[in-house]
Amino acid sequence: MLAPFVRLFIRLGISPDVVTLVGTLCVAAGALVFFPQGMLLTGVLVITAFVFSDLIDGQMARTLGRSSKFGAFWDSTLDRIGDGAVFGGLVLFFAGPGDSTLYTAVALYCLVMGSVTSYARARAESLGMDAKGGLAERADRLVLILVATGLGAIFDVPFLMYAALWILVFANTYTVVFRVLKVRAQATEPAK
Numbered sequence: 001m002l003a004p005f006v007r008l009f010i011r012l013g014i015s016p017d018v019v020t021l022v023g024t025l026c027v028a029a030g031a032l033v034f035f036p037q038g039m040l041l042t043g044v045l046v047i048t049a050f051v052f053s054d055l056i057d058g059q060m061a062r063t064l065g066r067s068s069k070f071g072a073f074w075d076s077t078l079d080r081i082g083d084g085a086v087f088g089g090l091v092l093f094f095a096g097p098g099d100s101t102l103y104t105a106v107a108l109y110c111l112v113m114g115s116v117t118s119y120a121r122a123r124a125e126s127l128g129m130d131a132k133g134g135l136a137e138r139a140d141r142l143v144l145i146l147v148a149t150g151l152g153a154i155f156d157v158p159f160l161m162y163a164a165l166w167i168l169v170f171a172n173t174y175t176v177v178f179r180v181l182k183v184r185a186q187a188t189e190p191a192k
Contacts, residue, residue, distance in 0.1 A: 002052060006059045016060040017074055023053025024078040028085035035089030038097035040161075041153035044146050047086060051142065054079065079138060080118060086145065087111035090165075106165045113172035114141055120179040129186045134175025141168060 009019060030046030057075065061067045087110050094104040117136055124131030148164030151157070 002056050002059060005056050006063060009056065009060060010063060014060075016057040016064070016066065016071060019053050019057040019060060020071075020075050020078050023050045023057070024082045026050035026053075027082040031085040031089030032092070036092035036096055038093060040093070040149050043089060044150035044153065048146060048150075051082070051146075076118075076122070080115060083114050083118075083138065083142065084111060086142065087114060090145070090149075090161075103162065103165065106169060110141075110145075110165055110168045110172060113169075113176060114138075117172055117175045117179070120176055120183070124179065124183045127183075129183050131179040131183050133182065134171075134178040136168065136171035136175040140171070144168065 027047050027050045030043050030050065034040070034043030034046060054075070057071075058067075061071055087107055090107040091104055091111060094100045094107055098104075114136070117134065118138065121131040144164050144167065145161075148160040152160035
């Protein structure tokens with residue numbers, strides 16, 4: 001489905017790293033411009049349109065034979081910015097037109113724990129340990145919150161977004177605890 005975009009961008013001489021950057025900037029703009037104004041559906045549509053850049057840039061790099069450590073680092077780093085913008089935009093929505101102190105705090109918790117989930121795995125891997133697993137991978141978090149927010153806006157059922165945030169509170173917390181315990185077990189097992 002994305003192959004025509006991959007071929008077009010390669011033909012135009014666009015680098016995968018540029019696709020990553022532009023996609024992240026557009027995701028962040030969609031979240032930080034539209035969500036705080038209460039334009040949830042518009043924000044979700046803009047974010048969804050550009051979230052696919054994360055698939056396109058990887059396919060471009062593989063097609064060009066230019067997969068690199070820097071590209072992987074760049075992609076992961078910008079993923080954190082995009083994720084932070086999505087949940088940051090929801091924090092601003094609830095602090096503004098969404099008018100809910102509770103959900104401002106819940107969205108902020110999801111923002112922080114989403115980052116900790118990713119950091120725990122990256123830090124464990126930098127120490128030579130495995131921290132994969134849990135309930136809340138990046139794609140799961142994004143799909144859940146974007147679908148719930150979009151459908152909630154279409155059908156005027158904000159409960160969908162609230163439920164998604166509570167599910168993410170549980171899933172993120174479980175994932176962080178799971179990863180910490182997994183790394184602890186590896187770090188304390190006797191040397192062989």
